[in-house]
Amino acid sequence: MSYQEIIETPKGLYIDGQWCDASDGATFSVTDPATGDVLADVASASVDDALAAVAAADAAGKAWAATPPRRRSDILRQAFALLVARAESFARLIVLESGKALAEARGEVAYAAEFLRWYAEEAVRIVGEVSTAPGGANRILVVRQPIGVAVFVTPWNFPAAMVTRKIGPALAAGCTVVLKPASETPLTALAMAALFEEAGVPAGVVNVVPSRQSGQVVGAMLHDPRVRKLSFTGSTGIGRVLLAQAAGNVVKCSMELGGNAPFIVFADADLDAAVAAAMVAKLRNGGESCTAANRFYVERPVAEEFSRRFAAAMAAVNVGPGLDDGVQLGPLINGAALDKVAQLVDEAVAQGATVLTGGRARAGRGYFYEPTLLAGVAPDARILREEIFGPVAPVCVFDTVDEAVALANDTEYGLVAFVHTRDLAKALAVSERIEAGMVGINRGVVSDPAAPFGGWKQSGVGREGGHDGLLEYLESKYICVAW
Known part of the structure; x- marks a missing residue:
């Protein structure tokens, strides 16, 4: 058209x-x-x-x-x-x-x-x-x-x-x-x-x-x-x-x-599969989705390597008008959305976060923001409390299963969560403890017309x-x- x-x-x-x-x-x-x-x-x-x-x-x-x-x-x-x-x-x-x-x-x-x-x-x-x-x-x-x-x-x-x-x-x-x-x-x-x-x-x-x-x-x-x-x-x-x-x-x-989906990566996860799923969970619809992964919690032994691979994948995304050949990520919906995303990133950086890739809006016409990965995000940063609704992924580190579950549940929202591990028993046990209406295990998307879609809490x-x-x-x- x-x-x-x-x-x-x-x-x-x-x-x-x-x-x-x-x-x-x-x-x-x-x-x-x-x-x-x-x-x-x-x-x-x-x-x-x-x-x-x-x-x-x-x-x-x-x-x-x-x-x-x-x-x-x-x-x-x-x-x-x-x-x-x-x-x-x-x-x-x-x-x-x-x-x-x-x-x-x-x-x-x-x-x-x-x-x-x-x-x-x-x-x-x-x-x-x-x-x-x-x-x-x-x-x-x-x-x-x-x-x-x-x-x-x-x-x-x-x-x-x-x-x-x-x-x-x-x-x-x-x-x-x-x-x-x-x-x-x-x-x-x-x-x-x-x-x-x-x-x-x-x-x-x-x-x-x-x-x-x-x-x-x-x-x-x-x-x-x-x-x-x-x-x-x-x-x-x-x-x-x-x-x-x-x-x-x-x-x-x-x-x-609304949602504030946690994306949990345990040390035993297949990192290539986890990164591929993270790209879908974060960048589907440019992150403008209630089911978008909003907070990335990665177990300490693999946090640096996961972040490196994730940053490389995000840096390779082709950004531009949606009808152009090869474009993978289009603009945000309007100027207000662009301003909010930029403000959340700027605030996180001011609190000590490191930009691994992206971190800025594109110059020129349209409401484009680069795919962005942040490391070392402060626990009280606003970007971890609110829906980002944009192509920005904040990464935080955890050390134990209990800590990961506590971080995942530390939100008023409870729509969806994502869990990555090779241990199915651990994945199912964590899924039962997470306060959300939907959980994706080793997947980056959960939506299906044949499945009940909805959330808990707010x-x-x-x-x-x-x-x-x-x-x-x-x-x-x-x-x-x-x-």
Whole structure:
């Protein structure tokens, strides 16, 4: 996809199966992080527009819930086929509005498509239960029914995958949805709306309302009694605000929030494999991922050698605009993100950290920051306490298993952790002690559409992916009956 081709992508609101302008005519600009150039102006939904989308979803709800599971499955399967067929076009669109490298964008589209395939299969596996009450007086019949209208708020870092990871299970369960995509990357979500329509999703079942008035728009929807489900992916701070708003109508919430993932390397680890995994865990999406490895804890006997190899690998990364040949790392999403990363690195260096490679922003257009490895980071450095959301890896040393576990758990977050060792018993024992919803053993990525994705502590509530992700959109109803 080129700048010219973006002219052909939808830029309006998608409500009740129709493309329309915002009711007040408002728009906002979407820019290319690699250049700062404007890609397109997109309609910016008002509160009235958002509530119109809720009304459309509510009106379509009963018919969609009553649609046979096989039919819902077939529609999701068709959406999967369409996304696979148009993978390159979607990947290039993702590059232009999010900045990620083309190879990464292709990977995201494949990942996004798999959620559609997985939930096409899950749609026909909504099962209930029947049992005899312990006292024998009646039967316990449990059925599972769609929860109702779901509101989705998705982030900019995975503009396709976060859409399908939410819409896939909702449609499979029989729910209708209103999607408010990130204002940095709305074009992918709008293109996805067109794809769902082509796949056969009825009018009103999927609605997409980009907006610069995110707080007002989402808040208004959460205060509408027709909304029964919220799924949000984003920062813990905003998640807390949305949870408070959702409490008013006791809206069921799935919250995939911030992370501060530890990456633990024991002395007996395969260092080549550990470095390869570290490159993926750190640099996937340029480090702009809630699952990105944020803190590297390496056992003292191998710390220097691991750091040397890791620094060499990071120094070899090709940085540039995502559509250029051979580029492995694109820009950060915007100037604010670039400034934050630079500030975290500068503060760590001021506290005594050593820059082994990188350590500065690239001059010129775009929001590029060099892959950076820091050694000797102070234990109280802010870079170890906050999500970096950039291509920076701080390395710290530990001496014992207990110390490694304590360091890993010394955070309010608990999304994912990574453990590297040749000793499987040690890896499993450490995994059980780590306070996180997911652990990768000798791997740099854990995400899989068939697995439950989610965190502990301040990293969120609920799960996405796997059968657990389907259950988030179903209510259990107990029917007491004797026969």
